[in-house]
Amino acid sequence: MMNFSGKSVYKGIAMGKVLLLDKGGEQVKRTHIDDIEAEKKRLEEAIENGKSQLQQLYEKAVKEVGEASAAIFEVHQMMMEDEDYLDAIHNMIESEQINAEFAVAQTGDNFSDMFAAMDDEYMRARSADIKDISNRIVDNLLGKAGMSGDSMEPSIIVADDLSPSETVQMDKEKILAFVTVHGSTNSHTAILARMMNIPALIGVPMNLEEIHSGMVAIVDGVNGEVIFEPDQETCLTAMNKIKDQEEQRLLLESLKGQETITKGGRKIHLYANIGSVSDVGYVLENDAEGIGLFRSEFLYLGRDDFPTEEEQFNAYKTVAQTMGNKKVIIRTLDIGADKQVDYFNLPKEENPAMGYRAIRICLTQTDIFKTQLRALFRAAVYGNISIMYPMIISVNEVRKIKAVVAEVEKELKELGIDYKIPEQGIMIETPAAVLMGDDLAKEVDFFSIGTNDLTQYTLAIDRQNNTLDAFFDSHHPAILKMIQMVVESAHKAGIWAGICGELGADPELTEKFVEMGVDELSVSPSMVLKLRKMIRDMSTTTPDFGR
Amino acid sequence: MKSFDYVITDEVGIHARPAGLLVKEAKKYASKITIKKGEKGAEATKLMALMGLGVKKDDTVTVEVAGDDEDQAVEAIQAFFQQNF
Structure with a gap:
């Protein structure tokens, strides 16, 4: 069991599996491989999957936010087809006999460093896009589910920080709670969490390396606490609280259609x-x-x-x-x-x-x-x-x-x-x-x-x-x-x-x-x-x- | 080989999306198409290299086209620049 306190922005309780949103901070392990062709084939598949995920994201975004905002996913697809980028990955796999994950991560870092060093602010911002596509390919190689798929089950989102656009991109039906290391109670993510009735804790001093997707966690917005891998007793207490919360919600439901008026008539x-x-x-x-x-x-x-x-x-x-x-x-x-x-x-x-x-x-x-x-x-x-x-x-x-x-x-x-x-x-x-x-x-x-x-x-x-x-x-x-x-x-x-x-x-x-x-x-x-x-x-x- | 110079008028220069479209356009032709800015050059079929040129508004680029279909290619690429950059 791991407990952390944070600032609560919505006083609700949730229990479920963690989905860790890691922005490239994770270290990909370097391993020696013998079958170069098999490794290239794995890479091939991961990239193909990446492109079709991006195509789906693009179509979803066109419907929800319009063509102009969706264009970024089209650009990501094109980046995945870039010859220099792909050549660099293939070369690393061949010459160093290393795993595709490491070759992609390393190449992604090299390319994104190149953009990060440019004197143009717009191009500097593109380094994040390259990290993004590289992470997508690595995730596919590792068989990790991203936020994009429809298959995602309702989860507690754990991240270092969330930008408003990231928050907006998520399927609101599938978010049980937000837990972030950074962020301010007045940030847009906090405002959004309040609007969507989603328990959220920010400023939580947790070490993301100790947290994995799939862990069970309880987010208690009332006490401003998150508990990872809770024991059975804690789970039972949380389930009771969730039940109370549900009853309270039903009580509030009964106020629908009523006037907002004080007993004194104001x-x-x-x-x-x-x-x-x-x-x-x-x-x-x-x-x-x-x-x-x-x-x-x-x-x-x-x-x-x-x-x-x-x-x-x-x-x-x-x-x-x-x-x-x-x-x-x-x-x-x-x-x-x-x-x-x-x-x-x-x-x-x-x-x-x-x-x-x-x-x-x-x-x-x-x-x-x-x-x-x-x-x-x-x-x-x-x-x-x-x-x-x-x-x-x-x-x-x-x-x-x-x-x-x-x-x-x-x-x-x-x-x-x-x-x-x-x-x-x-x-x-x-x-x-x-x-x-x-x-x-x-x-x-x-x-x-x-x-x-x-x-x-x-x-x-x-x-x-x-x-x-x-x-x-x-x-x-x-x-x-x-x-x-x-x-x-x-x-x-x-x-x-x-x-x-x-x-x-x-x-x-x-x-x-x-x-x-x-x-x-x-x-x-x-x-x-x-x-x-x-x-x-x-x-x-x-x-x-x-x- | 054919070539032309072009002064970028687009506010953000050769940015990601139009650069991607340029790649698509360039891939239609067998000719080798190179975009040069000063000392640096990039093949028009390589998105990241193109973006890496860091071409901004008011920059002058030289576009070189060499190959069997260079006549059609240079015309199409020139039109593309006028429309997008």
Whole structure:
């Protein structure tokens, strides 16, 4: 039995087999072989299998994320056919009489080192592709199942770290839990785990060399613990906990269709945050009353060029139609800072979190902004869409936005295109916006507090830096005071105020927020029913703000 | 032997995907097609070598085509460069 503690990002329990995602760190053993031809034949088969796996991945990706993002798998296939690469492997097998695994790993390292040494950033990044294809061939030679096959059984994913794209690539149905050595509680992987109701532990000080795929493990998100190769007694305890968890889940299920209202009669609008069209399923499954934050930048990530107006229009329209008359609040583009996209050609910045991002890009490169607004106004005809603008610091910015909105409206009108100008609000996520709340409230239809950025700017703590987690206090009184100020500013001007950051899902603060007069909470879909239960158990009588 | 010079206008230069397409195109011809950037050269049928040239925007490359079908090949490769790089 091996126990490790880590930081839990979703309080659930899971038990199952480990799938170790090793990014090339594993040492391939060098062995002497006698039959060179047989070894070459093994290599041949491993490569053929690799190519057909990549073809399958390519087809899957085309369906799920589109041609442009899927192209990487096509490139991987081509790399596997590269003459120099194949010649180098064959030469090693022949001249040194060594096993194919070692020849592939060694050649992969040599080629990827060559790319890593280039002075071009794009080409340096290709060294990872070469490692990737080499690992795939080695895995095939060793008979290891990758993440790609449909045959994968539901597993506990163990890795050094996971990038957002890796997390996205996985089949969500087959992930029991995430356990990583690195990562921060605010990383995208953590956010994704919360959204998918998947137990996840990060910052786990485990030695990956002692862990193998196929080991049984228990991930206990409640105690922040992972146990590898548990004994029978521990397994039994875990199974009981899983049973309790299931019962709790069923209890929450019974809250579906119920109103989110305190015993004292105060109604809260309980919405969900989503990052892609496919997440709408989670929203409906968890019975959220609307979408309080649709992160539109996911339409821009993981591709080579800007999404067209039609692509955006279709995505917004699909969500709006699926949600029927429920509110769908779409946040305009929030690229920059930790979300970088190559084709935006954003300059490197010393301090990207405080740099050229979000509304600052939109108000500078207005053509990008106008395309998105046109798509939004057209989609607004099909449902209950609201628009929200991120990273606002001044009234002047809101006026500039209004000028762009007016231009777009004029163009649509002249072209005779069907459109609707929906309700428009702003994110309150800078201390400046909090302090200017009274003035901003007169200009917009609603406020939505983005607690992640508001906290990082107020406390001057970088949320991507996990060494600062010890200094980070999400319950800092300064933040709570700011939220109170925002709610007061909003109500004074007769508009509503909500919270769409991670803090909105913090059960320890829910009652406080309700008492402060917060009108709307938008949280991960998986938190919706838990919060509904908490709110229904409260006695708060603060009058419901008329909306 | 035929040859032509070409100035790369694509933002990221000869990057992975179009390089892969170039390999496919080059394999259609019997001629030996070489892409040269300064001292370095790579056969157009070798993806990693091509990428290893590190050809960037505004770089000038020389394309040399030698073989029985060099007339058709040089024409096709030139058109390919104009379309993709």
